[in-house]
Amino acid sequence: MFADRRIGLALAAPALLFVGLAFLLPVGILLTEGLRTPAGWTLSRFTTFFTDPLALEVTFRTLRLGFGVTIMSAIIGYAVALAVIETGPGNRARMTALFILPLMISPVARTYAWIVLLGRTGLINKAVVGLGLSDEPLRLLFTETAVFIGLLQLFLPLMVLSLTSALENMPADVLPAARVLGAGWLTIFFRVILPLTREGLIVGGTLVFTGAVTAYITPAVLGGAKVLMLETLLYQRVSVANDIATASVIAAILIAMSIATHSLIRRITTRRRA
Amino acid sequence: MTKQQAVWLAASMTIFLGAGQAGAQQRSLVVSNFAVAQDQLRKDLYAPFEAKCNCKVVLDLGNAADRLAKLEARKANPEADLAVLADFTALEAARKDLIEPIDVSKLTNFNKLYDLAKDPIGKNYGVGYTFYATSIVYRKDKIDVTSWTDLWSPKLKNRVALPNITTTQGPLLLFMMNRALNGQTPDYATAINKLAEMKGDVVTFYERGAQLTQLFQQEEIYATVTGRFNWPLVAKLNMPIAWAQPKEGLTGGLNVLTIVKNAKNKDLAYALIDEWLSTEAQTRIANSLVDSPANREVKLEPAIADVLTYGEETAKSLNVIPPDVMLANRDAWLAGWNAKVAR
Amino acid sequence: MMRMLGFAALGLALIFLLGPFLIIAGAGFSSGDLLVFPPQGFSLRWYGAVFEIERFRESFVLSMQLAVGSTVLALLLGVPAAYAMARYQVPGGEWIRTIVTAPVIVPAIIAGLALLRYTVIPLGLPVMAALVLGHTALVAPYAVRVVTVSLTHLRPDVEEAAVLLGATRTGAFFKVVLPNIRNGMMAAFILGFITSFNQVPVSLFLTGPGVTTLPIDMLAAMEFVYDPSIAALSTLLALMSVSIVLIAERVLGLSRYV
Numbered sequence A: 001m002f003a004d005r006r007i008g009l010a011l012a013a014p015a016l017l018f019v020g021l022a023f024l025l026p027v028g029i030l031l032t033e034g035l036r037t038p039a040g041w042t043l044s045r046f047t048t049f050f051t052d053p054l055a056l057e058v059t060f061r062t063l064r065l066g067f068g069v070t071i072m073s074a075i076i077g078y079a080v081a082l083a084v085i086e087t088g089p090g091n092r093a094r095m096t097a098l099f100i101l102p103l104m105i106s107p108v109a110r111t112y113a114w115i116v117l118l119g120r121t122g123l124i125n126k127a128v129v130g131l132g133l134s135d136e137p138l139r140l141l142f143t144e145t146a147v148f149i150g151l152l153q154l155f156l157p158l159m160v161l162s163l164t165s166a167l168e169n170m171p172a173d174v175l176p177a178a179r180v181l182g183a184g185w186l187t188i189f190f191r192v193i194l195p196l197t198r199e200g201l202i203v204g205g206t207l208v209f210t211g212a213v214t215a216y217i218t219p220a221v222l223g224g225a226k227v228l229m230l231e232t233l234l235y236q237r238v239s240v241a242n243d244i245a246t247a248s249v250i251a252a253i254l255i256a257m258s259i260a261t262h263s264l265i266r267r268i269t270t271r272r273r274a
Numbered sequence B: 001m002t003k004q005q006a007v008w009l010a011a012s013m014t015i016f017l018g019a020g021q022a023g024a025q026q027r028s029l030v031v032s033n034f035a036v037a038q039d040q041l042r043k044d045l046y047a048p049f050e051a052k053c054n055c056k057v058v059l060d061l062g063n064a065a066d067r068l069a070k071l072e073a074r075k076a077n078p079e080a081d082l083a084v085l086a087d088f089t090a091l092e093a094a095r096k097d098l099i100e101p102i103d104v105s106k107l108t109n110f111n112k113l114y115d116l117a118k119d120p121i122g123k124n125y126g127v128g129y130t131f132y133a134t135s136i137v138y139r140k141d142k143i144d145v146t147s148w149t150d151l152w153s154p155k156l157k158n159r160v161a162l163p164n165i166t167t168t169q170g171p172l173l174l175f176m177m178n179r180a181l182n183g184q185t186p187d188y189a190t191a192i193n194k195l196a197e198m199k200g201d202v203v204t205f206y207e208r209g210a211q212l213t214q215l216f217q218q219e220e221i222y223a224t225v226t227g228r229f230n231w232p233l234v235a236k237l238n239m240p241i242a243w244a245q246p247k248e249g250l251t252g253g254l255n256v257l258t259i260v261k262n263a264k265n266k267d268l269a270y271a272l273i274d275e276w277l278s279t280e281a282q283t284r285i286a287n288s289l290v291d292s293p294a295n296r297e298v299k300l301e302p303a304i305a306d307v308l309t310y311g312e313e314t315a316k317s318l319n320v321i322p323p324d325v326m327l328a329n330r331d332a333w334l335a336g337w338n339a340k341v342a343r
Numbered sequence C: 001m002m003r004m005l006g007f008a009a010l011g012l013a014l015i016f017l018l019g020p021f022l023i024i025a026g027a028g029f030s031s032g033d034l035l036v037f038p039p040q041g042f043s044l045r046w047y048g049a050v051f052e053i054e055r056f057r058e059s060f061v062l063s064m065q066l067a068v069g070s071t072v073l074a075l076l077l078g079v080p081a082a083y084a085m086a087r088y089q090v091p092g093g094e095w096i097r098t099i100v101t102a103p104v105i106v107p108a109i110i111a112g113l114a115l116l117r118y119t120v121i122p123l124g125l126p127v128m129a130a131l132v133l134g135h136t137a138l139v140a141p142y143a144v145r146v147v148t149v150s151l152t153h154l155r156p157d158v159e160e161a162a163v164l165l166g167a168t169r170t171g172a173f174f175k176v177v178l179p180n181i182r183n184g185m186m187a188a189f190i191l192g193f194i195t196s197f198n199q200v201p202v203s204l205f206l207t208g209p210g211v212t213t214l215p216i217d218m219l220a221a222m223e224f225v226y227d228p229s230i231a232a233l234s235t236l237l238a239l240m241s242v243s244i245v246l247i248a249e250r251v252l253g254l255s256r257y258v
Helices: A005-033 A044-051 A053-086 A089-104 A107-118 A123-130 A144-168 A174-180 A185-196 A198-213 A217-226 A230-241 A244-273 B003-021 B038-053 B064-073 B087-095 B148-152 B169-180 B189-201 B211-217 B228-235 B266-277 B279-287 B302-307 B312-317 B323-341 C002-027 C045-052 C054-087 C093-100 C108-123 C127-152 C156-164 C169-180 C182-198 C201-206 C214-224 C229-252
Strands: B027-033 B055-061 B082-086 B127-139 B160-163 B202-206 B223-227 B241-243 B251-260
Touching: A005 A244, A005 C054, A005 C093, A005 C108, A005 C127, A044 A053, A044 A244, A053 A089, A053 A144, A053 A185, A053 A198, A053 A230, A053 B323, A053 C002, A089 A144, A089 C002, A089 C229, A107 A123, A107 A144, A107 A217, A107 C002, A107 C214, A107 C229, A144 A198, A144 A217, A144 C002, A174 A185, A185 A198, A198 A244, A217 A230, A217 B202, A217 C214, A230 A244, A230 B064, A230 C108, A230 C201, A244 C108, B027 B038, B027 B064, B027 B266, B038 B055, B038 B266, B038 B279, B064 B082, B064 B087, B064 C108, B082 B087, B082 B266, B087 B251, B087 B323, B127 B148, B127 B169, B127 B228, B127 B266, B127 B312, B148 B169, B148 B189, B148 B223, B160 B169, B160 B211, B169 B189, B169 B223, B169 B251, B169 B323, B189 B202, B189 B323, B202 B211, B211 B223, B211 B228, B211 C214, B223 B228, B228 B241, B251 B266, B266 B279, C002 C229, C045 C054, C045 C229, C054 C093, C054 C127, C054 C182, C054 C214, C093 C127, C108 C127, C108 C201, C127 C182, C127 C201, C156 C169, C169 C182, C182 C214, C182 C229, C201 C214, C214 C229
Parallel strands: B027 B055, B027 B082, B160 B202, B160 B223
Antiparallel strands: B082 B251, B127 B223, B127 B241, B127 B251
């Protein structure tokens, strides 16, 4: 009944044409802008970009924040996911829902909260001064720390969810068995848990990493002009200078990062299916 | 598809398609303007104008650079009809062929303008509608500002926000810093080096003046550099905030009204410009402390005049960067800034 | 001991994720003019004030229309595509899947910019059409993915049986397949709606004079409105999203599709 491939193709065609024409085509043209000059095709814009100290600094900051947020969310994620698993199957679903909730709340609202919290008259500074950790309220807004905190809050749930489902798929008796055999917690983690949840870690890690390096709202609001990331630099170049060539180079870098991490996920998930 | 689903689908499509049709009857005049005091400006200018022209004033807001880039991107098919720009941005727009000369004979209020405002960028590409002074705004309970050099006083360490070079105010900051430091070169290297040295102590280089309210309110900053047009916002905060009279003088600028090339509603744009320059509108806007007048006939109470940049003499006393000088040197400032300050 | 530490970590993580939000909600209840926590006094004044601000009302309506419109459009495109790939051995099926889900890989700000430059400006499209294009492309991959999950749970022989019993193939699709993937479609609709409603980067370049989405408007207002109204608005929007999700979870088991 489903042998006629032409029907299949006809059904898929509208979506294919839409995404192809309304999405991939314009994005493709944008990508070529960085390679095209009136004199012909060139890679010179890339070399200029990577020799511009400001662009380099922004690229490194983006990578640094991406990796930093990923590593931190992995550490917190394991602790949290293990605890979620310990709460037992019934509570587990409720716990999972609690981690899905923040993902559904507008990132604008979530970022806005940090302006109130991290400001000099905010709750965190009140606590810091109140506890005597510092005489003066700390300057937290418009620093890399603020962007780090904002990004971590935005993307931590993805890591927790991915690790929780990886831990759920681990055979139930592995942990008790290892404990009976007298293994210490560190040994259990590195010899048992980590190898068995490696895929979940990588899936969660790539989601967090791509999310963090391509975030716009958080660096724009909590970082500002002093803490540019690639996306905010792109927006600035376009909106202030109408500089499409540089925007195209940044776009190529971001898309390359994104494709690399997504194909990593795909390799892992297809291996699991095989 | 069940019946409910079909109904539901149809309903949602109706809502969706309805979006395009609402308000299609009335003509819309699109005004590209700074995102400053627009609520007040609606009361003082747009609403009375709408009542006369039977049209709707639609705003496209952003800082000058943002909106110039937009005009450039949409050159062939512009959205905006009337663009409100800083004088040097308008000159840049004119050179890029994005705006067109204004036929001033169509403006009944043109001759009421100060001479300084009549043709500030040449060939009638723009008419000035307001002058503003730029200075340091500061918390007088925390510091006493008497000079531009106070910006790097230890009392303002980690408590000062400065305009980014991409804003209209950015070059003005460099200009006055350079003057205060006796810098001699037109690339303002002296000022840029000083900024590079102090950038760690600067809270942020702001890109939109509106942000300053929040920064003062949260005690993130005790001082900043901004134009007089932001003063009402800051003054409303109920904090001991003062406007500095530094010994090196004030800087400032002139904003102009321009007509976008290929604009669809030129007749409405001319009508709004004429309204904008009228003694009545300029007086209302001045009394709301939004913009200082450029119309000679506007007479203000001393209390109001003190808060604004009022009068031809005051306007003449400002240290301004001529638009062509600004454009000739801006690339050098940007390069210096990106190499030393932005990093 | 480790267990205690684990629960402590869980508690702290939940405070970190949801706490800021509670603070914003609390700050919105202030009776004073300042955005502070703890709030000054208690009132519903700011929650009421949100509804009086005309620009928020306008952009809220626009965001709703945009989210509903683009999600419906994405489903109209995505459901047949998902069906084709689940049932037919379409030539180059993997390629088709890659293309249709590609919008997930391209950072949204780039998509917005590319659409503006090479589609919207050359064709002279109105702002709303531009937004619908961008959002539909963005939501389409979710529609395809979620509906595909639903279809894999439905065995093809059910349809074959219907056809054997005399139904036309189109009839079989509408009478047998659609009712069975209804929950999946609703789930896709909800996910798509929330994705579109909260979207900022793709809209950043595509919004135009007088036509702004609510999140973009809030982002702009955040800078100069320093009273609790934005806090109240954020809270109301979050409550809206959360209740949609909770109801969907109850009714459809949304988390199966995420």
